[in-house]
Amino acid sequence: MADDFAQRYERHLNADPQLLADVRRAVGARLRRWGREELITAAAMCVTELLSNVHKHAASPECVLTLENRPRGIRAAVRDTDAGLPVLREPDFCSESGRGLFLLSKTAHAWGTAVDPSGKTVWFVLHAETLRP
Template sequence: MSLDAAPHALAVVRRIVRAQLRAWEVEDLARPAAMGVTELLSNVHKHAKSPECVLTLRRIADGIRVSVSDKEPELPVVREPDFLSESGRGMFLLSKTAHAWGAIPAPEGAPGKEVWFVLKSEVDG
């Protein structure tokens, strides 16, 4: 799904994600998926020069893979959060929630990156 990562769009995107997970019968992943999608889209809004991005959900054998591609080349960094700060905890929380996550630069010649995470379903074992 191509979209602009604007704060007012996040609730709609979370509903779309939940609906897709329901269709795939992995509703147990709805809460962590919504948190992860919100974090990735919020980072695009806060850190990328352009809010344009692509959100991709994929059903994999034991769960889901979620990715957000944007035009900003800088890769995210997980830092130990300052819990008194109003921001800076999102990628740390995602790194502790997801079974795996990563960021890869766009193919050579293309601007941007892809940030992804994997959640495994307890229903699938």
């Protein structure tokens, strides 16, 4: 569901790996609409990581992706129904997995988690080179 009141986008989805390309396209389209083209690659990678973590670790693939356009850049969040928090660890570059959250932490200007009785939200912030009013 897109909020056409401009600065917020929300989409309910299942974190299915086969849908990730479609989600990346939607993120890119929204960021283009907001004039945030310089953030598309980083945002798509970070959103993909959060959705992959829901797919791999949450009890249910159902989640909500939220994007917000802010004066300094964007904030993105993925909310799911599992209270288990992601674990940032030093990557083993010989392993086939385990690097995503590390890459997100090095790409985003800030990131974090919030837990509530119905699950958790994992979010990140990307700053743009050009500030918007």
